[in-house]
Amino acid sequence: MERIVILTGAGISAESGLATFRASDGLWEAHRVEDVATPEGFARDPALVQRFYNDRRQRAAEVAPNAAHLALAKLQRDYPGEVLIVTQNVDALHEAAGAEVLHMHGSLDGALCAACGHRWPAPMKMQVGEPCPACGAPAGRPDIVWFGEMPYHMEEIFARLSRCSYFVAIGTSGNVYPAAGFVQEADAAGAHTLELNLEASTSASHFAEARQGRATELVPPWVEEMLAEARR
Ligand code: APR
Numbered sequence: 001m002e003r004i005v006i007l008t009g010a011g012i013s014a015e016s017g018l019a020t021f022r023a024s025d026g027l028w029e030a031h032r033v034e035d036v037a038t039p040e041g042f043a044r045d046p047a048l049v050q051r052f053y054n055d056r057r058q059r060a061a062e063v064a065p066n067a068a069h070l071a072l073a074k075l076q077r078d079y080p081g082e083v084l085i086v087t088q089n090v091d092a093l094h095e096a097a098g099a100e101v102l103h104m105h106g107s108l109d110g111a112l113c114a115a116c117g118h119r120w121p122a123p124m125k126m127q128v129g130e131p132c133p134a135c136g137a138p139a140g141r142p143d144i145v146w147f148g149e150m151p152y153h154m155e156e157i158f159a160r161l162s163r164c165s166y167f168v169a170i171g172t173s174g175n176v177y178p179a180a181g182f183v184q185e186a187d188a189a190g191a192h193t194l195e196l197n198l199e200a201s202t203s204a205s206h207f208a209e210a211r212q213g214r215a216t217e218l219v220p221p222w223v224e225e226m227l228a229e230a231r232r
Pocket of ligand 1: 021022089105172173174176196198201213215
């Protein structure tokens with residue numbers, strides 16, 4: 001039985017109607033990363049940053065999981081071996097599909113106090129100076145991992161990569177580390193590595209196998225393959 005680690009990125013949520021980052025009509029086309037996805041940008045213009053994430057939180061609440069999210073949840077439920085899903089996405093579509101996932105880049109549903117580190121469920125609209133329920137400081141920010149900050153769950157993820165036998169990356173462009181380096185970690189552990197993406201990603205050459213197409217077309221048949229393999 002395989003020990004599977006799955007990494008997902010914005011591409012898996014694209015067909016649910018959420019914009020990716022690096023497409024020509026993507027989120028980074030309309031905004032400068034430094035303005036909305038760094039602690040310095042937040043310090044400079046908190047209103048802009050809160051508005052950016054308030055809009056994304058609103059949009060994420062309007063969409064539903066697609067066939068790719070549902071298939072991964074099925075794999076996690078029915079596969080007799082280990083299935084760890086790690087996502088770079090801050091939407092909750094994996095959970096809505098019934099899966100358990102590690103959010104390495106945080107979540108739109110969370111608020112974080114920049115003063116004391118306390119976390120609480122984010123209101124749909126966060127305000128500038130959102131008060132922390134624990135320490136009272138007007139320092140509430142989205143619980144999103146920005147550039148220059150340490151992603152979450154790294155110790156657990158690297159431990160699982162170091163003993164996985166199958167690694168698959170879905171809908172991620174391979175531009176952002178440490179996630180872009182997971183394939184090399186899995187490869188070093190002797191795992192089979194597979195990329196499922198609309199196009200060859202930046203780290204495509206590190207994968208043993210690559211399939212190109214939409215997530216809703218590639219992921220369900222791959223899940224059926226893995227389940228059929230396990231039944232043999
Ligand atoms: N099916 C499969 N792949 C798709 C689809 C689809 N329907 N639509 C787009 N893609 C692919 C794109 O070709 C691209 O390679 O998904 C990838 C999305 O890449 P990015 O927009 O760069 O998103 P991601 O890799 O998740 O970004 C990583 O960057 O800005 C940060 O923190 C942010 O978590 C994000 C990180």
